[in-house]
Amino acid sequence: MTKFRTEITKGEExxxxxxxxxxxxxxxxxxxxxxxxxxxxxxNPHMKLAFASALAVGVTSDAEYMxxxxxxxVCQPEFFDKLTAALPPGVKLIKARIFEGRHKALMAAAELxxxxxxVPLQGxxxxxxxxxxxxxxxxxxxxxxxxxxxxKEIEVKQYxxxxxxxxxxxxxxxxxxxxxxxxxxxxKPGEILEVLAQKFAMPIAVASALINRRGLYGEGxxxxxLV
Amino acid sequence: MVxxxxxxxxxxxKPARYTGNELNAVKKDxxxxxxxxxxxxxxxxxxxxxxxxxxxxxxxxxxRADTAAERVYAPWIDMEEKMRQNDIPLYSLETFTAIKDFxxxxxxxxxxxxxxxxxxxxxxxxxxxxxxxxxxxxxxIVGGGPCVYNTEPIADFFDFFIVGEGEEVIVDVTECFIxxxxxxxxxxxPGLLQRLAAIDGIYVPSFYAVAYDENNxxxxxxxxxxxxxxxxxxxxxxxxxxxTFVEKPVLxxxxxxxxxxxxxxxxxxxxxxxxxxxxxxxxxxRERTPEKLRELAKTMQAATGYDEMSLTSLSSADYSxxxxxxxxxxxxxxxxxxxxxxxxxxxxxxxxxLAHKLQQVRKSGLTFAPEAGTQRLRxxxxxxxxxxxxxxxxxxxxxxxxxxxxxxxxxxxxTETDEDIxxxxxxxxxxxxxxxxxxxxxxxxxxxxxxxxxxKPYTPFQWFAQDTLAxxxxxxxxxxxxxxxxxxxxxYHDARTSYLEGAIARGDRHLSKVIYQAWQDGxxxxxxxxxxxxxxxxxxxxxxxxxxxxxxxxxxxxxxLFPWEHVTPGVTKEFLWRECEKAHAAELxxxxxxxxxSACGVCSSLAVKVVDWGKMND
Numbered sequence: 001m002t003k004f005r006t007e008i009t010k011g012e013e014x015x016x017x018x019x020x021x022x023x024x025x026x027x028x029x030x031x032x033x034x035x036x037x038x039x040x041x042x043x044n045p046h047m048k049l050a051f052a053s054a055l056a057v058g059v060t061s062d063a064e065y066m067x068x069x070x071x072x073x074v075c076q077p078e079f080f081d082k083l084t085a086a087l088p089p090g091v092k093l094i095k096a097r098i099f100e101g102r103h104k105a106l107m108a109a110a111e112l113x114x115x116x117x118x119v120p121l122q123g124x125x126x127x128x129x130x131x132x133x134x135x136x137x138x139x140x141x142x143x144x145x146x147x148x149x150x151x152k153e154i155e156v157k158q159y160x161x162x163x164x165x166x167x168x169x170x171x172x173x174x175x176x177x178x179x180x181x182x183x184x185x186x187x188k189p190g191e192i193l194e195v196l197a198q199k200f201a202m203p204i205a206v207a208s209a210l211i212n213r214r215g216l217y218g219e220g221x222x223x224x225x226l227v
Numbered sequence: 228m229v230x231x232x233x234x235x236x237x238x239x240x241k242p243a244r245y246t247g248n249e250l251n252a253v254k255k256d257x258x259x260x261x262x263x264x265x266x267x268x269x270x271x272x273x274x275x276x277x278x279x280x281x282x283x284x285x286x287x288x289x290x291r292a293d294t295a296a297e298r299v300y301a302p303w304i305d306m307e308e309k310m311r312q313n314d315i316p317l318y319s320l321e322t323f324t325a326i327k328d329f330x331x332x333x334x335x336x337x338x339x340x341x342x343x344x345x346x347x348x349x350x351x352x353x354x355x356x357x358x359x360x361x362x363x364x365x366x367x368i369v370g371g372g373p374c375v376y377n378t379e380p381i382a383d384f385f386d387f388f389i390v391g392e393g394e395e396v397i398v399d400v401t402e403c404f405i406x407x408x409x410x411x412x413x414x415x416x417p418g419l420l421q422r423l424a425a426i427d428g429i430y431v432p433s434f435y436a437v438a439y440d441e442n443n444x445x446x447x448x449x450x451x452x453x454x455x456x457x458x459x460x461x462x463x464x465x466x467x468x469x470x471t472f473v474e475k476p477v478l479x480x481x482x483x484x485x486x487x488x489x490x491x492x493x494x495x496x497x498x499x500x501x502x503x504x505x506x507x508x509x510x511x512x513r514e515r516t517p518e519k520l521r522e523l524a525k526t527m528q529a530a531t532g533y534d535e536m537s538l539t540s541l542s543s544a545d546y547s548x549x550x551x552x553x554x555x556x557x558x559x560x561x562x563x564x565x566x567x568x569x570x571x572x573x574x575x576x577x578x579x580x581l582a583h584k585l586q587q588v589r590k591s592g593l594t595f596a597p598e599a600g601t602q603r604l605r606x607x608x609x610x611x612x613x614x615x616x617x618x619x620x621x622x623x624x625x626x627x628x629x630x631x632x633x634x635x636x637x638x639x640x641x642t643e644t645d646e647d648i649x650x651x652x653x654x655x656x657x658x659x660x661x662x663x664x665x666x667x668x669x670x671x672x673x674x675x676x677x678x679x680x681x682x683k684p685y686t687p688f689q690w691f692a693q694d695t696l697a698x699x700x701x702x703x704x705x706x707x708x709x710x711x712x713x714x715x716x717x718x719y720h721d722a723r724t725s726y727l728e729g730a731i732a733r734g735d736r737h738l739s740k741v742i743y744q745a746w747q748d749g750x751x752x753x754x755x756x757x758x759x760x761x762x763x764x765x766x767x768x769x770x771x772x773x774x775x776x777x778x779x780x781x782x783x784x785x786x787x788l789f790p791w792e793h794v795t796p797g798v799t800k801e802f803l804w805r806e807c808e809k810a811h812a813a814e815l816x817x818x819x820x821x822x823x824x825s826a827c828g829v830c831s832s833l834a835v836k837v838v839d840w841g842k843m844n845d
Binding site for chain 2: 028030058132208210
C-alpha cells in the first residue's frame, strides 16, 4: 500500500464549486489518470481520499491538500505526471510526496489558514484602515452566524493568529488574514469581512470580495511538510 | 464577452451552473470558424447537461474545424433576476458569447411544458420572439427533439425545425449555411430557409399555409413556397455503428440529473405500446454491435473518469446481445469499479438476473412499468405483460435481495373504468403480499407512481379525448381510498399539468398566442411543480378566446385532418387507425422486431431496416 500527500490548487475556473464537488472532481481525475486507487469495502466502495479543511463556494486556493491511498506502488514521478495530465482546468498539482506509517489526518492537522482578499473600496482608505485598526485592537468581537434553524453568536478574535493587514491598490483593498482552525471551530474570512463592514463601518463591497487561501499550516509548517 | 461580477455569482444558488470551464468543453475562436451554433435546452443546467441528444450534436459540430458549438441553458429564477437587473444578456458557457451573436440557436424540445422557457430565453438573449420579426443580424432559431412531431403551437417562434435524428442533418444544415454565407448570403434569411427546406428532414413552418373552417377545424395545410415539400419525413440513421456518438462528454463539476455516462445500445422500440409516442417516432429498431459499444464505453470512460454508466435505450433489456455485453463490460471495467445501470427493465426474470449481475457493485431499487392495473387494459394498450410476468419478476427480485420496488402506472387510458383503477391498488397489494410469501417476513417498500395520460400525435390514441381534470382528480382519490397497506407509497402527478400538456400536445398554430400571453404574464419552468402557475395559463387561454378542451378533450373523427400531418415519422395513418381499433377490441399486436411486420409504414417510407444483431446471428 502506497500513500501520497498532494498539494493542489483550486483556481479561478472552479471558484464557484463546493468542497464536495471538488472532491468528486479529484476522484474522477484520479480515475482518468488510471492510478491504482484504493477503495473502501462494502456495497458502496469509495475511493480512499482525504482532504484538509473545506473551502467555501466562491473561494480559490493556492494550497489544498489531499491524501490518497493506492493499492500498488507507484513512483513519485509517475504519480505526478499521470495526475497532472488528467487534471481539469482550475486544478494544478504542485507537490506530491509518498509517505508511510501513521500521520495525523489532514483534517486534524490543519491549524492555520492564510487568506488574501481583494475587495472594492467604497469610500476613503483612511476610514477603511481605521476600521481594520479598531478591529485589530478590540479584545472581543462577536459575529452572529445565521444557521438554518438558529443563530449562533461567535467570538471572532480568538481565531485571529495575527492582526489583519490592509493596503490600498487603486480602487481596491488587499487584506491578509491568518485564521486559526481549532477542534471546536473557526471563522470564515468572508464572515470577518461582514463584521468589519457592519460593526466597524469599513467602506467595502463585501459581496464583491475575491477570497484566496494562500496556505494551510499545521505545527507551523505547510501540511505537505508534515509527512 | 459577457462578464459576471463575483457579487452577482455569490448571490445566486449554485453559481457553478453559470461559469462553465468544465473538462472537455470546447472553446474556439469565433473569428476562425465559419459557423457558430448555440445548443440550448430550455431548462436548468442540471437538466440540460443530462440530455444525450445535445451531447451528440455538440460532439459532431465541434469535430468540424469550421464550426463552434457551445451550450446554453435556462438560468434559474434567481439568476434571471440578476441578469435582468444588470442587463446581462443570455450567454454561452464556453466563450461567454452573447447568444444573439451566434449563427444558429438550436433548442432541444423535450416536452411541452418547457415552451414558455424558450420564449424567456429568447427574450433574455434580446432576440425577437416571433420568427417574422427577426432581422438579418439575428440568429436562426431551430428546434428539434421528441416534440418535433407537432411543433405547430410554437411554429411561429421558430425559423425551422430538424425532424428526426440529428446526427446527419445537422451537418447538412451547417454546410448549407456555410455555402450560403460564402456566397454573401443571397436572398437574406428567406434565401437560406429556401435552401434548407430542400434538405430532407427540414421543416420551415413559414413556408406552409394553414386554412381553417368556421369551427376552427383544419381544412388544409399547403406549402406556400416551391422549396417546401408537401410532407416532411423525419431523418433516420441507418447504421448506428458508423454514425458519430459522444466520445468526450463535457464533465460537469456539480451534480446533474443524470450524472453518469450514457451508452446508447440501440435506437427505437417496436414493442408497440399504443400510448407511446417514442415507440412510433424512433422506429425502426437499430442496434449498435457489442464490439462498437465496448469501444465507445472505453473511450467515454477514459475521457471522463466517471464511475457510473447507464445502458440506455427506450427498452434496454430488449438489446439482443445484452447478456454477453454485460459480461464483457463488467470484465472490461473490473478494475475501475464502474457500476452499470439499466434504466428500463423488462418485466421478466431475465431482466432481474441482469440487474442482479449489474448491481454486484452497488444496489438500488427496482422499477417496473405495468402501466395499467388490469389485464384487459394492459391488452388495450398492447403492453404485452401479464400479472404472472410481474409476479415472476418480482419473486426473482425478492429472492435476489431487493426490498424496494417501484411500479409505474398511467390513469386516463382509453376505455378505462373504475375497475382498472382499483386494479392498480390490487396489483400493488399483491406485490406487497408476495414479499412475505417469498421472504417470510415484512419490510418491503412498494412505490406506486401514477401519471395522467396525455394522448400524443402519431400514436393510435391520437383520436382519443383526454380525461377531464375532474375525472383525473376523482380517479386519484378513488385509488387513494383503495390503497390501505402502509408499505405502499402512492405518488401521483398534478393533473393540471397534464391537462395543459394535453392541449398543447395536440394543438395548432392558434396556440402560439396563448403561449406568448402566458409567458408575458409570468409563466416559466412550468415543468417544475413549485413554479407551475396554472392560473396564468388558464387566464392566457381565456384572454386569447381559446378553449384548451377543443384540443384535448374532443373525441376526434377518423377523417379529421390533424395540425401535424405534414411532418411525419413515416408511420401511416391507416396503421395508427388499425391499432386504435384493435385497442378497443383489446387485441394484441406483435413486436415486429422478432415477430410479424405490422405494416406501420416506417421502414418503407424511409428506406430503412430493422437492425437486430441477435436475430442476424441466429
